[in-house]
Amino acid sequence: MQNARHFAIIAVLVAVVTGLTYVGLNSLGLMPVEASAQSIPIDWLFDLEVKLISFFFALIMVPLTYSLIAFRRKDGDDGDGQHFEGNTRLEIVWTVIPLILVIVLGVIGGDNLRQVRIVDPQAAEIKVVAFQWGWRFEYPQGFSSNKLYLPEGKQVVLKMESQDVLHSFWVPEFRVKQDIVPGRVEDYRITPIRIGEYKVRCAELCGTSHAYMEAPVIVVSQADYDKWLTDQTAKAQLEAAASAGKPDATRGQKLYQESGCKACHSLDGAKGVGPTWKGLFGSTVELADGSSVAADEAYLTESVKAPGAKTVEGFPANAMPSFSYLTDGQVADLTEFIKTLK
Numbered sequence: 001m002q003n004a005r006h007f008a009i010i011a012v013l014v015a016v017v018t019g020l021t022y023v024g025l026n027s028l029g030l031m032p033v034e035a036s037a038q039s040i041p042i043d044w045l046f047d048l049e050v051k052l053i054s055f056f057f058a059l060i061m062v063p064l065t066y067s068l069i070a071f072r073r074k075d076g077d078d079g080d081g082q083h084f085e086g087n088t089r090l091e092i093v094w095t096v097i098p099l100i101l102v103i104v105l106g107v108i109g110g111d112n113l114r115q116v117r118i119v120d121p122q123a124a125e126i127k128v129v130a131f132q133w134g135w136r137f138e139y140p141q142g143f144s145s146n147k148l149y150l151p152e153g154k155q156v157v158l159k160m161e162s163q164d165v166l167h168s169f170w171v172p173e174f175r176v177k178q179d180i181v182p183g184r185v186e187d188y189r190i191t192p193i194r195i196g197e198y199k200v201r202c203a204e205l206c207g208t209s210h211a212y213m214e215a216p217v218i219v220v221s222q223a224d225y226d227k228w229l230t231d232q233t234a235k236a237q238l239e240a241a242a243s244a245g246k247p248d249a250t251r252g253q254k255l256y257q258e259s260g261c262k263a264c265h266s267l268d269g270a271k272g273v274g275p276t277w278k279g280l281f282g283s284t285v286e287l288a289d290g291s292s293v294a295a296d297e298a299y300l301t302e303s304v305k306a307p308g309a310k311t312v313e314g315f316p317a318n319a320m321p322s323f324s325y326l327t328d329g330q331v332a333d334l335t336e337f338i339k340t341l342k
């Protein structure tokens with residue numbers, strides 16, 4: 001009878017502590033808003049796991065704490081504890097129940113992954129280029145942007161590539177995270193369901209400015225999205241027509257923003273990971289080997305395409321990846337932009 005009373009008290013306490021732990025963990029507000037269709041099954045599974053965690057936490061802590069108090073040594077009792085050896089029934093129970101639980105969770109997890117990966121064959125493709133240290137989003141309409149615009153309620157498939165090292169595409173509000181491996185194209189499917197501004201950040205340590213490798217992710221209505229696409233396409237065509245064949249500082253500035261130059265090169269004279277661009281053109285650059293070179297078109301072109309060829313005094317060698325994928329026209333645009341930075 002005494003035992004039944006202990007078990008009854010423990011059962012009630014386990015129920016109470018389970019509830020309190022679950023409410024307490026939830027009140028921490030660890031999860032950002034759900035901004036994608038994929039986040040709903042993920043959060044559902046996460047919630048189920050938090051419930052189980054709360055229960056098992058209570059199931060261990062309550063009997064432990066209760067025993068410490070209820071069965072503590074009485075005054076004057078210095079005899080040995082009761083000797084007993086194993087309990088086969090208990091051992092079977094605590095092996096079989098977790099086994100079933102793990103199998104059930106495995107099945108639920110597999111089904112969850114299936115829901116997250118549902119493919120919409122209509123999904124629009126956007127190319128994502130990750131580089132040290134930034135993101136470029138190339139739209140099939142023929143323009144690129146350093147902001148990722150997405151339409152609400154439509155699945156998109158991001159075709160993600162890295163220009164240099166491992167990066168990882170992570171928008172916490174979308175829940176799904178994807179590593180980007182150089183030399184491979186990674187598919188990332190997402191269906192935004194909530195209009196708003198989010199941020200993609202890189203979740204793979206990728207060098208000096210890893211912490212600043214972020215870009216805005218903007219989810220808008222289909223109508224706003226269509227308008228943005230039209231505007232950007234028109235702008236890109238205008239730019240191309242206006243300055244076909246001749247270098248253009250405005251395009252150079254856009255490249256500076258979108259190709260990752262800005263992660264390391266300041267425009268205001270501040271020393272970054274690399275030399276500032278302010279006053280660079282036409283200056284005399286001191287090199288690490290003691291010689292010096294005039295910062296003309298040829299030097300700047302070489303510095304973009306083969307940055308390892310010369311090391312500027314005061315900066316580490318080979319710190320900059322090659323940007324040899326830029327066309328000669330683009331490098332000329334960049335040089336034109338640098339010329340404006342007096």
Ligand code: CUA
Pocket residue numbers: 131133166167168202203204205206207210211213
């Ligand atoms: Cu890219 Cu960290």
